Amino acid sequence: MAFKSPNDIPDSTYAQYACFDVLRLATVRGAELAAFESSVNVLTSSALTGLQRLPVRLRRRAASHRVNRLPHRFHRHHHLSNLNENGSKFEGVKLKNKLKSRRYRRRKLRLMAFHERFTTNNDSIGQSHAQKPLWLPTHIWHAKRFHMITKWGWRLPYAPTSKLFKACHRASHNGCLVFDFSYLNCFQIYGPENLLVECLNGIFRLDYQVDSCLPELSKLKTPLWSCEQTGILYATNKRVHDISRPVLGPIRVLWGSLNSVKENFRHVWLWLHPSMSSSAWDLLQTHINEINSLNVTQSCSLQLNDITGYFCRLRLIGRQSHGLISDIIQMKNGDTIDENWTYWNNLSTSIREAACVPPGLVIPLSDCKDFRSNRPRLKIRNRNWSILPIKLNENNPLYRQQQPHRIESSENENGFVLPSGKQLSWLDIQKFCPSRCNSLDQLLSTQINQDTKENSIDIILVQNSTPSLARLSPETIGWDIILRRNFPQSKNEVLLRGSLLARDFLIACVYRGAEVGGQRDLHYWAGLGTRAGGRFDSFPETLWPDTLAGQQFSESVTQQKLSKLQ
Numbered sequence: 001m002a003f004k005s006p007n008d009i010p011d012s013t014y015a016q017y018a019c020f021d022v023l024r025l026a027t028v029r030g031a032e033l034a035a036f037e038s039s040v041n042v043l044t045s046s047a048l049t050g051l052q053r054l055p056v057r058l059r060r061r062a063a064s065h066r067v068n069r070l071p072h073r074f075h076r077h078h079h080l081s082n083l084n085e086n087g088s089k090f091e092g093v094k095l096k097n098k099l100k101s102r103r104y105r106r107r108k109l110r111l112m113a114f115h116e117r118f119t120t121n122n123d124s125i126g127q128s129h130a131q132k133p134l135w136l137p138t139h140i141w142h143a144k145r146f147h148m149i150t151k152w153g154w155r156l157p158y159a160p161t162s163k164l165f166k167a168c169h170r171a172s173h174n175g176c177l178v179f180d181f182s183y184l185n186c187f188q189i190y191g192p193e194n195l196l197v198e199c200l201n202g203i204f205r206l207d208y209q210v211d212s213c214l215p216e217l218s219k220l221k222t223p224l225w226s227c228e229q230t231g232i233l234y235a236t237n238k239r240v241h242d243i244s245r246p247v248l249g250p251i252r253v254l255w256g257s258l259n260s261v262k263e264n265f266r267h268v269w270l271w272l273h274p275s276m277s278s279s280a281w282d283l284l285q286t287h288i289n290e291i292n293s294l295n296v297t298q299s300c301s302l303q304l305n306d307i308t309g310y311f312c313r314l315r316l317i318g319r320q321s322h323g324l325i326s327d328i329i330q331m332k333n334g335d336t337i338d339e340n341w342t343y344w345n346n347l348s349t350s351i352r353e354a355a356c357v358p359p360g361l362v363i364p365l366s367d368c369k370d371f372r373s374n375r376p377r378l379k380i381r382n383r384n385w386s387i388l389p390i391k392l393n394e395n396n397p398l399y400r401q402q403q404p405h406r407i408e409s410s411e412n413e414n415g416f417v418l419p420s421g422k423q424l425s426w427l428d429i430q431k432f433c434p435s436r437c438n439s440l441d442q443l444l445s446t447q448i449n450q451d452t453k454e455n456s457i458d459i460i461l462v463q464n465s466t467p468s469l470a471r472l473s474p475e476t477i478g479w480d481i482i483l484r485r486n487f488p489q490s491k492n493e494v495l496l497r498g499s500l501l502a503r504d505f506l507i508a509c510v511y512r513g514a515e516v517g518g519q520r521d522l523h524y525w526a527g528l529g530t531r532a533g534g535r536f537d538s539f540p541e542t543l544w545p546d547t548l549a550g551q552q553f554s555e556s557v558t559q560q561k562l563s564k565l566q
Helices: 011-016 022-028 030-038 072-077 107-118 121-124 137-142 164-172 193-203 275-296 321-328 339-350 426-432 467-472 501-509 519-529 548-565
Strands: 144-149 154-160 176-180 185-192 204-206 228-234 246-256 265-272 303-306 311-317 362-365 460-462 479-484 487-488 495-497
Touching: 022 030, 137 144, 137 154, 154 362, 154 519, 164 176, 164 519, 176 501, 176 519, 185 193, 185 275, 193 204, 193 265, 228 275, 246 275, 246 548, 265 275, 265 519, 275 548, 311 321, 311 501, 321 339, 321 479, 321 501, 339 362, 426 479, 479 501
Parallel strands: none
Antiparallel strands: 144 154, 176 311, 185 265, 185 303, 204 228, 228 246, 246 265, 311 479, 362 460, 460 479, 487 495
Protein backbone atom coordinates (compact mmCIF):
# COMPACT_ATOMS: atom_id res chain seq x y z
CA MET A 1 0.00 0.00 0.00
CA ALA A 2 1.50 3.28 -1.07
CA PHE A 3 1.78 6.07 1.43
CA LYS A 4 -0.58 8.93 0.90
CA SER A 5 0.41 12.46 1.64
CA PRO A 6 -1.81 14.68 3.87
CA ASN A 7 -3.05 16.39 0.72
CA ASP A 8 -4.54 13.09 -0.54
CA ILE A 9 -6.62 12.53 2.68
CA PRO A 10 -10.30 13.28 2.24
CA ASP A 11 -11.57 16.48 3.76
CA SER A 12 -14.02 14.69 6.07
CA THR A 13 -11.33 12.48 7.58
CA TYR A 14 -8.84 15.38 7.93
CA ALA A 15 -11.38 17.56 9.71
CA GLN A 16 -12.20 14.74 12.14
CA TYR A 17 -8.57 14.35 13.37
CA ALA A 18 -7.36 17.94 12.97
CA CYS A 19 -7.83 18.73 16.68
CA PHE A 20 -5.71 15.73 17.78
CA ASP A 21 -2.51 16.81 19.71
CA VAL A 22 0.13 14.11 20.39
CA LEU A 23 2.04 16.14 23.00
CA ARG A 24 -1.10 16.84 24.98
CA LEU A 25 -2.03 13.17 24.94
CA ALA A 26 1.43 12.14 26.16
CA THR A 27 1.28 14.70 28.97
CA VAL A 28 -2.10 13.55 30.20
CA ARG A 29 -1.21 9.86 29.99
CA GLY A 30 2.31 10.35 31.37
CA ALA A 31 1.53 8.76 34.74
CA GLU A 32 0.05 5.70 33.07
CA LEU A 33 3.04 5.41 30.76
CA ALA A 34 5.46 5.65 33.72
CA ALA A 35 3.58 2.96 35.64
CA PHE A 36 3.62 0.76 32.55
CA GLU A 37 7.34 1.29 32.07
CA SER A 38 8.08 0.43 35.71
CA SER A 39 6.06 -2.79 35.48
CA VAL A 40 8.02 -4.14 32.53
CA ASN A 41 10.16 -7.21 33.32
CA VAL A 42 8.61 -7.58 36.79
CA LEU A 43 8.47 -11.30 37.53
CA THR A 44 6.38 -11.09 40.70
CA SER A 45 3.19 -9.18 41.25
CA SER A 46 4.27 -7.81 44.66
CA ALA A 47 7.78 -6.56 43.83
CA LEU A 48 8.67 -3.88 46.36
CA THR A 49 12.45 -3.72 46.48
CA GLY A 50 15.01 -3.43 43.75
CA LEU A 51 16.26 -6.96 44.39
CA GLN A 52 12.79 -8.44 43.73
CA ARG A 53 12.83 -6.93 40.25
CA LEU A 54 15.74 -9.15 39.28
CA PRO A 55 15.11 -12.51 37.66
CA VAL A 56 15.02 -15.45 40.03
CA ARG A 57 18.27 -16.92 38.73
CA LEU A 58 20.12 -13.67 39.52
CA ARG A 59 18.84 -13.22 43.06
CA ARG A 60 20.89 -14.07 46.14
CA ARG A 61 19.66 -15.75 49.25
CA ALA A 62 21.21 -13.12 51.56
CA ALA A 63 20.31 -9.78 50.07
CA SER A 64 22.16 -6.60 50.92
CA HIS A 65 20.51 -3.25 51.50
CA ARG A 66 23.34 -1.43 49.79
CA VAL A 67 22.10 0.04 46.54
CA ASN A 68 25.49 -0.18 44.84
CA ARG A 69 25.24 -4.00 44.87
CA LEU A 70 22.25 -3.87 42.50
CA PRO A 71 22.41 -3.16 38.76
CA HIS A 72 22.36 0.52 37.96
CA ARG A 73 18.99 0.32 36.20
CA PHE A 74 17.33 -0.76 39.48
CA HIS A 75 18.73 2.02 41.65
CA ARG A 76 15.65 4.18 41.17
CA HIS A 77 13.44 1.31 42.39
CA HIS A 78 15.47 0.82 45.57
CA HIS A 79 13.33 3.24 47.58
CA LEU A 80 9.68 2.86 46.66
CA SER A 81 8.17 6.20 45.64
CA ASN A 82 4.49 5.41 46.15
CA LEU A 83 4.46 5.66 49.96
CA ASN A 84 1.29 6.60 51.75
CA GLU A 85 0.95 9.45 54.19
CA ASN A 86 1.92 7.36 57.23
CA GLY A 87 5.18 6.19 55.67
CA SER A 88 3.98 2.60 55.00
CA LYS A 89 4.71 0.70 51.81
CA PHE A 90 1.34 -0.99 51.86
CA GLU A 91 -1.88 0.86 51.13
CA GLY A 92 -4.54 0.81 53.77
CA VAL A 93 -2.10 0.12 56.62
CA LYS A 94 -1.76 2.92 59.17
CA LEU A 95 1.37 2.74 61.26
CA LYS A 96 2.23 4.94 64.22
CA ASN A 97 5.09 7.36 63.66
CA LYS A 98 8.25 5.99 65.30
CA LEU A 99 10.72 8.19 67.14
CA LYS A 100 14.03 8.94 65.46
CA SER A 101 16.28 6.48 67.29
CA ARG A 102 17.09 5.01 70.67
CA ARG A 103 19.99 7.43 70.97
CA TYR A 104 17.64 10.35 70.34
CA ARG A 105 15.18 9.11 72.95
CA ARG A 106 17.92 8.73 75.58
CA ARG A 107 19.64 12.04 74.87
CA LYS A 108 18.68 13.55 78.25
CA LEU A 109 20.16 10.67 80.22
CA ARG A 110 23.25 10.71 78.04
CA LEU A 111 23.81 14.42 78.52
CA MET A 112 23.40 14.10 82.29
CA ALA A 113 25.97 11.30 82.43
CA PHE A 114 28.18 13.33 80.11
CA HIS A 115 27.97 16.28 82.48
CA GLU A 116 28.77 14.22 85.57
CA ARG A 117 31.81 12.67 83.90
CA PHE A 118 33.23 16.02 82.89
CA THR A 119 32.63 17.99 86.09
CA THR A 120 35.62 16.61 87.93
CA ASN A 121 37.08 18.13 91.05
CA ASN A 122 39.75 17.19 93.55
CA ASP A 123 37.40 15.05 95.65
CA SER A 124 36.25 12.94 92.70
CA ILE A 125 39.81 12.46 91.44
CA GLY A 126 40.97 11.31 94.87
CA GLN A 127 38.13 8.79 95.05
CA SER A 128 38.51 7.65 91.43
CA HIS A 129 39.93 4.26 92.42
CA ALA A 130 36.89 3.46 94.58
CA GLN A 131 34.34 4.84 92.09
CA LYS A 132 34.06 4.62 88.34
CA PRO A 133 37.08 5.73 86.30
CA LEU A 134 37.20 9.31 85.09
CA TRP A 135 36.90 10.35 81.47
CA LEU A 136 39.26 12.37 79.35
CA PRO A 137 37.77 15.43 77.63
CA THR A 138 38.11 13.51 74.35
CA HIS A 139 36.76 10.22 75.74
CA ILE A 140 33.67 9.99 73.51
CA TRP A 141 35.78 10.58 70.40
CA HIS A 142 38.38 7.99 71.48
CA ALA A 143 35.82 5.39 72.59
CA LYS A 144 34.45 5.08 69.05
CA ARG A 145 37.87 4.58 67.48
CA PHE A 146 40.19 3.05 70.12
CA HIS A 147 40.49 0.08 72.43
CA MET A 148 40.01 1.58 75.89
CA ILE A 149 41.72 0.46 79.11
CA THR A 150 41.39 1.51 82.75
CA LYS A 151 44.61 2.76 84.36
CA TRP A 152 45.41 5.05 87.27
CA GLY A 153 41.74 5.87 87.81
CA TRP A 154 41.21 7.03 84.21
CA ARG A 155 39.69 5.51 81.10
CA LEU A 156 42.54 5.79 78.58
CA PRO A 157 42.83 4.92 74.86
CA TYR A 158 45.25 2.06 74.26
CA ALA A 159 45.42 1.43 70.49
CA PRO A 160 43.29 2.46 67.49
CA THR A 161 40.91 -0.13 66.08
CA SER A 162 41.95 0.79 62.54
CA LYS A 163 45.41 -0.75 63.14
CA LEU A 164 47.37 2.41 62.30
CA PHE A 165 50.59 1.32 63.99
CA LYS A 166 52.89 2.14 61.08
CA ALA A 167 50.97 5.31 60.26
CA CYS A 168 51.46 6.60 63.82
CA HIS A 169 55.16 5.78 63.68
CA ARG A 170 55.58 7.69 60.40
CA ALA A 171 53.54 10.62 61.70
CA SER A 172 55.72 10.96 64.81
CA HIS A 173 58.76 11.73 62.64
CA ASN A 174 57.56 13.14 59.32
CA GLY A 175 53.98 14.16 60.08
CA CYS A 176 51.98 15.06 63.17
CA LEU A 177 50.94 12.70 65.98
CA VAL A 178 48.51 13.79 68.72
CA PHE A 179 48.21 12.42 72.29
CA ASP A 180 45.82 13.38 75.07
CA PHE A 181 47.75 13.97 78.31
CA SER A 182 44.79 15.28 80.29
CA TYR A 183 45.21 12.47 82.82
CA LEU A 184 48.38 14.06 84.23
CA ASN A 185 48.19 15.51 87.74
CA CYS A 186 48.78 19.22 88.19
CA PHE A 187 49.89 20.81 91.49
CA GLN A 188 50.02 24.56 91.98
CA ILE A 189 52.43 26.30 94.38
CA TYR A 190 52.14 30.02 95.11
CA GLY A 191 54.28 32.13 97.37
CA PRO A 192 57.41 34.28 97.63
CA GLU A 193 60.04 33.58 95.04
CA ASN A 194 62.81 32.92 97.57
CA LEU A 195 60.71 30.28 99.33
CA LEU A 196 59.82 28.68 96.00
CA VAL A 197 63.50 28.36 95.18
CA GLU A 198 64.19 26.81 98.58
CA CYS A 199 61.34 24.36 98.14
CA LEU A 200 62.32 23.22 94.65
CA ASN A 201 66.03 22.96 95.41
CA GLY A 202 65.32 20.37 98.10
CA ILE A 203 63.21 17.99 95.98
CA PHE A 204 63.79 18.88 92.32
CA ARG A 205 66.81 18.34 90.08
CA LEU A 206 67.11 19.64 86.54
CA ASP A 207 67.90 17.18 83.80
CA TYR A 208 71.54 16.97 82.80
CA GLN A 209 72.94 19.10 79.96
CA VAL A 210 70.31 21.82 80.27
CA ASP A 211 72.49 24.73 81.40
CA SER A 212 72.84 26.03 77.84
CA CYS A 213 69.08 25.77 77.25
CA LEU A 214 68.02 27.92 80.21
CA PRO A 215 66.68 31.44 79.67
CA GLU A 216 67.94 34.56 81.40
CA LEU A 217 68.10 33.99 85.16
CA SER A 218 67.46 36.36 88.04
CA LYS A 219 69.53 36.82 91.19
CA LEU A 220 67.72 33.86 92.77
CA LYS A 221 68.62 31.64 89.78
CA THR A 222 65.02 31.56 88.59
CA PRO A 223 64.03 32.11 84.93
CA LEU A 224 62.82 35.60 84.10
CA TRP A 225 60.68 34.19 81.30
CA SER A 226 57.62 31.98 81.67
CA CYS A 227 59.07 28.63 80.67
CA GLU A 228 58.79 24.93 81.42
CA GLN A 229 61.70 22.94 82.82
CA THR A 230 62.03 19.16 82.93
CA GLY A 231 63.69 17.31 85.77
CA ILE A 232 63.42 14.56 88.35
CA LEU A 233 61.58 14.61 91.67
CA TYR A 234 63.65 13.28 94.58
CA ALA A 235 62.54 12.05 98.00
CA THR A 236 64.07 10.67 101.18
CA ASN A 237 62.92 8.01 103.60
CA LYS A 238 62.37 10.60 106.33
CA ARG A 239 59.78 12.57 104.38
CA VAL A 240 57.75 9.88 102.61
CA HIS A 241 56.99 6.40 103.86
CA ASP A 242 57.45 3.25 101.80
CA ILE A 243 60.11 4.83 99.58
CA SER A 244 62.99 2.47 98.83
CA ARG A 245 64.59 4.67 96.16
CA PRO A 246 65.15 8.43 96.27
CA VAL A 247 63.87 8.99 92.71
CA LEU A 248 60.09 9.33 92.42
CA GLY A 249 59.91 10.06 88.70
CA PRO A 250 60.02 12.75 85.99
CA ILE A 251 58.27 16.06 86.46
CA ARG A 252 57.66 19.22 84.42
CA VAL A 253 57.85 22.58 86.21
CA LEU A 254 55.97 25.47 84.59
CA TRP A 255 57.11 28.86 85.87
CA GLY A 256 54.58 31.69 86.00
CA SER A 257 55.21 35.28 85.04
CA LEU A 258 56.84 37.83 87.30
CA ASN A 259 54.11 40.45 86.95
CA SER A 260 51.85 38.91 89.59
CA VAL A 261 49.50 40.71 91.96
CA LYS A 262 52.06 40.88 94.77
CA GLU A 263 55.65 41.84 94.29
CA ASN A 264 58.22 39.00 94.46
CA PHE A 265 55.36 36.44 94.47
CA ARG A 266 55.14 33.80 91.79
CA HIS A 267 53.15 30.77 90.63
CA VAL A 268 54.64 27.37 89.82
CA TRP A 269 52.71 24.48 88.28
CA LEU A 270 53.99 20.90 88.53
CA TRP A 271 52.84 18.36 85.91
CA LEU A 272 53.49 14.73 86.87
CA HIS A 273 52.25 11.22 86.21
CA PRO A 274 49.26 9.92 88.23
CA SER A 275 51.18 6.78 89.28
CA MET A 276 53.47 8.95 91.43
CA SER A 277 50.93 11.63 92.41
CA SER A 278 50.18 10.31 95.91
CA SER A 279 53.86 10.05 96.87
CA ALA A 280 54.63 13.43 95.32
CA TRP A 281 51.72 15.06 97.17
CA ASP A 282 52.95 13.72 100.52
CA LEU A 283 56.48 14.86 99.71
CA LEU A 284 55.37 18.38 98.76
CA GLN A 285 53.12 18.75 101.79
CA THR A 286 55.85 17.63 104.18
CA HIS A 287 58.51 19.82 102.62
CA ILE A 288 56.29 22.93 102.38
CA ASN A 289 55.16 22.56 105.99
CA GLU A 290 58.81 22.47 107.09
CA ILE A 291 59.54 25.67 105.16
CA ASN A 292 56.43 27.45 106.45
CA SER A 293 57.21 26.48 110.05
CA LEU A 294 60.57 28.24 109.82
CA ASN A 295 58.94 31.36 108.39
CA VAL A 296 57.74 33.92 110.95
CA THR A 297 55.09 35.76 108.89
CA GLN A 298 52.12 33.69 107.77
CA SER A 299 51.32 36.06 104.90
CA CYS A 300 54.60 35.11 103.21
CA SER A 301 54.08 31.35 103.22
CA LEU A 302 53.79 28.82 100.43
CA GLN A 303 50.37 27.53 99.34
CA LEU A 304 49.91 24.12 97.73
CA ASN A 305 46.76 23.28 95.71
CA ASP A 306 45.73 20.29 93.64
CA ILE A 307 44.12 21.54 90.40
CA THR A 308 44.01 18.22 88.59
CA GLY A 309 41.01 18.08 86.26
CA TYR A 310 40.68 21.84 85.80
CA PHE A 311 42.88 21.86 82.67
CA CYS A 312 43.44 19.48 79.78
CA ARG A 313 46.69 19.00 77.89
CA LEU A 314 47.17 17.78 74.31
CA ARG A 315 50.58 16.94 72.88
CA LEU A 316 51.50 17.29 69.21
CA ILE A 317 54.79 15.82 67.98
CA GLY A 318 56.36 15.62 64.55
CA ARG A 319 57.83 17.87 61.89
CA GLN A 320 54.49 19.23 60.73
CA SER A 321 53.04 19.98 64.17
CA HIS A 322 54.12 23.64 64.09
CA GLY A 323 52.60 24.38 60.69
CA LEU A 324 49.41 22.54 61.60
CA ILE A 325 48.96 24.52 64.82
CA SER A 326 49.64 27.78 63.00
CA ASP A 327 46.79 27.00 60.63
CA ILE A 328 44.34 26.10 63.42
CA ILE A 329 44.98 28.87 65.95
CA GLN A 330 43.69 32.25 64.85
CA MET A 331 42.66 35.36 66.70
CA LYS A 332 38.94 35.98 67.11
CA ASN A 333 39.04 39.75 66.62
CA GLY A 334 41.71 40.73 64.15
CA ASP A 335 41.36 44.47 64.77
CA THR A 336 42.80 44.53 68.28
CA ILE A 337 46.00 42.49 68.48
CA ASP A 338 47.78 42.29 71.81
CA GLU A 339 51.48 41.71 72.36
CA ASN A 340 51.23 37.94 72.74
CA TRP A 341 49.43 37.54 69.42
CA THR A 342 51.98 39.73 67.65
CA TYR A 343 54.69 37.63 69.27
CA TRP A 344 53.11 34.38 68.04
CA ASN A 345 52.41 35.64 64.50
CA ASN A 346 56.00 36.78 64.03
CA LEU A 347 57.38 33.57 65.50
CA SER A 348 55.12 31.20 63.55
CA THR A 349 56.12 32.73 60.21
CA SER A 350 59.85 32.85 61.04
CA ILE A 351 60.35 29.15 61.80
CA ARG A 352 59.19 25.92 60.19
CA GLU A 353 59.42 23.48 63.10
CA ALA A 354 59.03 23.58 66.86
CA ALA A 355 62.63 22.38 67.27
CA CYS A 356 63.83 25.82 66.14
CA VAL A 357 62.66 27.58 69.32
CA PRO A 358 64.30 27.17 72.76
CA PRO A 359 63.06 24.22 74.84
CA GLY A 360 60.25 24.96 77.24
CA LEU A 361 59.08 28.17 75.53
CA VAL A 362 55.61 29.25 76.74
CA ILE A 363 53.22 31.42 74.69
CA PRO A 364 49.80 32.24 76.23
CA LEU A 365 47.08 33.26 73.74
CA SER A 366 43.71 34.59 74.84
CA ASP A 367 40.42 35.02 72.95
CA CYS A 368 41.14 32.54 70.15
CA LYS A 369 38.81 31.82 67.28
CA ASP A 370 36.62 28.74 67.40
CA PHE A 371 38.56 25.71 66.19
CA ARG A 372 35.59 24.60 64.05
CA SER A 373 35.33 27.84 62.08
CA ASN A 374 38.26 27.27 59.72
CA ARG A 375 38.13 23.47 59.62
CA PRO A 376 38.43 21.92 56.14
CA ARG A 377 35.25 20.48 54.66
CA LEU A 378 37.05 17.24 53.81
CA LYS A 379 39.95 15.51 55.52
CA ILE A 380 43.32 16.48 54.10
CA ARG A 381 45.78 13.64 53.59
CA ASN A 382 49.45 13.69 52.65
CA ARG A 383 49.79 17.46 52.88
CA ASN A 384 53.09 18.96 53.93
CA TRP A 385 52.34 21.61 56.56
CA SER A 386 55.99 22.61 56.86
CA ILE A 387 56.72 26.04 55.45
CA LEU A 388 59.12 25.65 52.54
CA PRO A 389 62.30 27.75 52.61
CA ILE A 390 62.74 30.72 50.30
CA LYS A 391 65.12 29.91 47.45
CA LEU A 392 67.83 32.56 47.31
CA ASN A 393 70.84 33.04 45.13
CA GLU A 394 74.21 32.09 46.58
CA ASN A 395 75.46 35.64 46.02
CA ASN A 396 72.63 37.01 48.15
CA PRO A 397 73.84 37.91 51.70
CA LEU A 398 70.67 36.34 53.14
CA TYR A 399 71.58 32.98 51.62
CA ARG A 400 73.92 32.05 54.47
CA GLN A 401 71.30 32.97 57.06
CA GLN A 402 68.86 30.53 55.46
CA GLN A 403 71.31 27.64 55.63
CA PRO A 404 70.57 24.86 58.15
CA HIS A 405 72.06 25.36 61.57
CA ARG A 406 74.50 22.69 62.71
CA ILE A 407 74.08 21.45 66.26
CA GLU A 408 77.22 19.93 67.67
CA SER A 409 76.80 17.01 70.05
CA SER A 410 79.21 15.11 72.25
CA GLU A 411 77.81 11.81 71.00
CA ASN A 412 77.55 12.80 67.33
CA GLU A 413 80.95 13.90 66.01
CA ASN A 414 79.64 15.02 62.63
CA GLY A 415 76.78 16.99 64.19
CA PHE A 416 73.13 16.99 63.23
CA VAL A 417 71.92 19.30 60.45
CA LEU A 418 68.54 20.64 61.50
CA PRO A 419 66.34 20.53 58.37
CA SER A 420 64.06 23.28 59.63
CA GLY A 421 66.60 26.10 59.38
CA LYS A 422 68.30 28.23 61.99
CA GLN A 423 67.67 27.47 65.65
CA LEU A 424 66.63 30.50 67.71
CA SER A 425 68.10 31.22 71.12
CA TRP A 426 66.55 33.03 74.07
CA LEU A 427 68.26 36.24 72.92
CA ASP A 428 66.51 35.93 69.56
CA ILE A 429 63.21 35.30 71.31
CA GLN A 430 63.68 38.49 73.30
CA LYS A 431 63.66 40.44 70.02
CA PHE A 432 60.16 39.15 69.25
CA CYS A 433 58.85 39.96 72.74
CA PRO A 434 61.18 42.41 74.55
CA SER A 435 58.82 43.21 77.46
CA ARG A 436 58.39 39.56 78.60
CA CYS A 437 54.88 40.30 79.92
CA ASN A 438 52.12 37.76 79.37
CA SER A 439 48.87 36.62 80.93
CA LEU A 440 49.93 33.11 81.94
CA ASP A 441 48.77 33.48 85.57
CA GLN A 442 45.37 34.71 84.44
CA LEU A 443 44.82 31.88 81.96
CA LEU A 444 45.81 29.20 84.49
CA SER A 445 43.81 30.73 87.32
CA THR A 446 41.13 28.59 89.00
CA GLN A 447 39.03 31.59 90.02
CA ILE A 448 36.78 33.83 87.97
CA ASN A 449 37.76 37.49 87.93
CA GLN A 450 36.42 40.55 86.16
CA ASP A 451 38.91 40.36 83.30
CA THR A 452 37.89 36.81 82.38
CA LYS A 453 35.51 36.61 79.43
CA GLU A 454 32.67 34.15 79.63
CA ASN A 455 32.91 32.67 76.11
CA SER A 456 36.60 33.22 75.40
CA ILE A 457 38.86 30.41 74.21
CA ASP A 458 42.23 30.70 75.96
CA ILE A 459 45.14 28.39 75.18
CA ILE A 460 48.76 28.07 76.28
CA LEU A 461 51.45 26.80 73.91
CA VAL A 462 54.39 24.97 75.50
CA GLN A 463 57.32 23.61 73.53
CA ASN A 464 57.54 19.97 74.70
CA SER A 465 61.25 19.35 74.20
CA THR A 466 63.53 17.54 76.62
CA PRO A 467 67.36 17.49 76.53
CA SER A 468 67.49 13.81 75.59
CA LEU A 469 64.84 14.22 72.90
CA ALA A 470 66.56 17.26 71.38
CA ARG A 471 69.83 15.33 71.24
CA LEU A 472 68.61 11.99 69.85
CA SER A 473 65.44 12.75 67.88
CA PRO A 474 64.85 16.49 67.35
CA GLU A 475 62.43 15.94 64.44
CA THR A 476 59.78 14.67 66.87
CA ILE A 477 59.66 17.87 68.95
CA GLY A 478 56.33 19.68 68.90
CA TRP A 479 53.94 21.74 71.02
CA ASP A 480 51.73 21.08 74.04
CA ILE A 481 48.30 22.72 74.10
CA ILE A 482 46.86 23.55 77.54
CA LEU A 483 43.13 24.33 77.59
CA ARG A 484 40.77 25.11 80.42
CA ARG A 485 38.45 22.18 81.13
CA ASN A 486 36.46 23.09 84.25
CA PHE A 487 36.10 26.49 85.84
CA PRO A 488 34.90 26.35 89.48
CA GLN A 489 32.72 29.22 90.62
CA SER A 490 32.66 28.24 94.28
CA LYS A 491 33.45 25.29 96.52
CA ASN A 492 30.01 23.73 96.12
CA GLU A 493 29.35 24.52 92.46
CA VAL A 494 31.31 23.64 89.35
CA LEU A 495 30.59 25.19 85.97
CA LEU A 496 31.08 22.94 82.95
CA ARG A 497 33.06 25.25 80.72
CA GLY A 498 35.34 24.48 77.82
CA SER A 499 34.96 20.71 78.12
CA LEU A 500 34.48 20.37 74.36
CA LEU A 501 37.39 22.58 73.35
CA ALA A 502 39.87 19.69 73.49
CA ARG A 503 37.58 17.56 71.33
CA ASP A 504 37.16 20.36 68.77
CA PHE A 505 40.91 20.92 68.63
CA LEU A 506 41.56 17.19 68.21
CA ILE A 507 39.06 16.96 65.34
CA ALA A 508 40.61 20.04 63.73
CA CYS A 509 43.99 18.27 63.78
CA VAL A 510 42.53 15.08 62.32
CA TYR A 511 40.88 16.97 59.46
CA ARG A 512 44.30 18.37 58.58
CA GLY A 513 45.93 14.95 58.31
CA ALA A 514 47.22 14.36 61.86
CA GLU A 515 47.18 10.88 63.40
CA VAL A 516 45.97 10.18 66.95
CA GLY A 517 47.78 7.63 69.12
CA GLY A 518 47.09 5.77 72.34
CA GLN A 519 49.16 4.43 75.20
CA ARG A 520 50.69 1.69 73.04
CA ASP A 521 51.86 4.18 70.42
CA LEU A 522 53.11 6.57 73.11
CA HIS A 523 55.37 4.04 74.83
CA TYR A 524 56.67 2.69 71.52
CA TRP A 525 57.55 6.21 70.37
CA ALA A 526 59.14 7.15 73.73
CA GLY A 527 61.26 3.99 73.79
CA LEU A 528 62.18 2.41 70.47
CA GLY A 529 60.97 5.19 68.20
CA THR A 530 63.33 7.79 69.66
CA ARG A 531 66.10 5.46 70.90
CA ALA A 532 65.05 6.20 74.50
CA GLY A 533 65.09 9.93 73.80
CA GLY A 534 61.51 10.33 75.03
CA ARG A 535 62.14 8.60 78.35
CA PHE A 536 60.19 11.28 80.24
CA ASP A 537 56.99 10.10 78.52
CA SER A 538 57.71 6.36 78.93
CA PHE A 539 57.24 6.53 82.71
CA PRO A 540 56.52 4.16 84.48
CA GLU A 541 56.33 1.25 82.04
CA THR A 542 59.81 1.36 80.53
CA LEU A 543 63.23 2.87 81.33
CA TRP A 544 62.34 3.59 85.00
CA PRO A 545 62.93 0.29 86.85
CA ASP A 546 64.35 1.85 90.04
CA THR A 547 61.35 4.04 90.84
CA LEU A 548 58.47 2.99 93.07
CA ALA A 549 55.93 3.33 90.25
CA GLY A 550 58.15 1.28 87.92
CA GLN A 551 58.45 -1.52 90.47
CA GLN A 552 54.69 -1.56 91.04
CA PHE A 553 54.06 -1.73 87.31
CA SER A 554 56.48 -4.64 86.83
CA GLU A 555 54.83 -6.52 89.71
CA SER A 556 51.37 -6.02 88.19
CA VAL A 557 52.59 -7.33 84.83
CA THR A 558 54.10 -10.39 86.52
CA GLN A 559 50.85 -11.12 88.35
CA GLN A 560 48.84 -10.84 85.13
CA LYS A 561 51.11 -13.33 83.37
CA LEU A 562 50.98 -15.76 86.29
CA SER A 563 47.18 -15.55 86.44
CA LYS A 564 46.97 -16.59 82.77
CA LEU A 565 49.07 -19.69 83.43
CA GLN A 566 46.95 -20.86 86.36
